[in-house]
Amino acid sequence: MSPTYVYSPRYALEWGEHVFPVEKYALVAERLAQKGITLVEPPPATDAELERVHTKAYLARLRELTRTPELGYPEFEVPVTERVIETFRLATGGTILAARRALEEGAAANLSGGFHHAFADHGEGFCLINDLAVAIRQLQHEGRIRRASVIDLDLHQGNGTARIFADDPSVYTFSMHQEHNYPRKERSTWDIGLDDGTGDEEYLEHVRQAVPKILAEFQPDLVLYQAGADPYREDKLGGLALSIEGLAERDRIVYRECRARRRPIAVTLGGGYARRTEDVVAIHANTLTLLAESP
Numbered sequence: 001m002s003p004t005y006v007y008s009p010r011y012a013l014e015w016g017e018h019v020f021p022v023e024k025y026a027l028v029a030e031r032l033a034q035k036g037i038t039l040v041e042p043p044p045a046t047d048a049e050l051e052r053v054h055t056k057a058y059l060a061r062l063r064e065l066t067r068t069p070e071l072g073y074p075e076f077e078v079p080v081t082e083r084v085i086e087t088f089r090l091a092t093g094g095t096i097l098a099a100r101r102a103l104e105e106g107a108a109a110n111l112s113g114g115f116h117h118a119f120a121d122h123g124e125g126f127c128l129i130n131d132l133a134v135a136i137r138q139l140q141h142e143g144r145i146r147r148a149s150v151i152d153l154d155l156h157q158g159n160g161t162a163r164i165f166a167d168d169p170s171v172y173t174f175s176m177h178q179e180h181n182y183p184r185k186e187r188s189t190w191d192i193g194l195d196d197g198t199g200d201e202e203y204l205e206h207v208r209q210a211v212p213k214i215l216a217e218f219q220p221d222l223v224l225y226q227a228g229a230d231p232y233r234e235d236k237l238g239g240l241a242l243s244i245e246g247l248a249e250r251d252r253i254v255y256r257e258c259r260a261r262r263r264p265i266a267v268t269l270g271g272g273y274a275r276r277t278e279d280v281v282a283i284h285a286n287t288l289t290l291l292a293e294s295p
């Protein structure tokens, strides 16, 4: 069975000039459509879903900012408008839907998501709502899962996710990232901080060791895989040195291990700031198509 791919034409964040290439979402969707893959549209996440992770005060603050654009957005690196909030709601609905489908079908992906720098009470690093955390809490609330693992292989540490689940033994957060880069580090269940310039060989060896260990020891009911494209050697914000093929191999290892242990996996795209946007699109498209192909 082909995995479910979740996408909305309204995923593009309206940020104006920004280092985050928001056009990547539509370009990735186009690649999948060309392969004859059907995309499913998500409903936006509801207030009740967001409140399973985010404080009411923070959500009220976001709403207030949409009404006062003249104040600017001092605490964020992105504009906070109605449309931007709606996009984050949709992306979060997308991760919830992908997680649901993963439980039913074994694997699914959201063509957005992975906003792992959002905390319960504030946003940072281009992230306003932590879709990964909301999806886990929502499915736990519905009784569909008890234990979840986040395997975060974005270049940046999943600091928001780590903090949100810091005191929650039902969620295992794993983050492998470039140590000397944004953000200020929180403590995940397991962190691997890589040296600048780490390349395919060393990186993949860590993935081969870590993923089976987490799955075997923790036995999660669901894996959320944050497959950032920013460990790529041409990334403008990153300092790791993976090749496009190395990143594809990273994905294959994660998929193979989840499948071998019958762990449902939902994929989010995370960051990607390569000099050439077509490289970001190629890396994400590989991540998504490999999910359908891996034996």
Ligand SMILES: [Zn+2]
Binding pocket: 154, 155, 156, 228, 230, 270, 271, 272
């Ligand atoms: Zn990143």
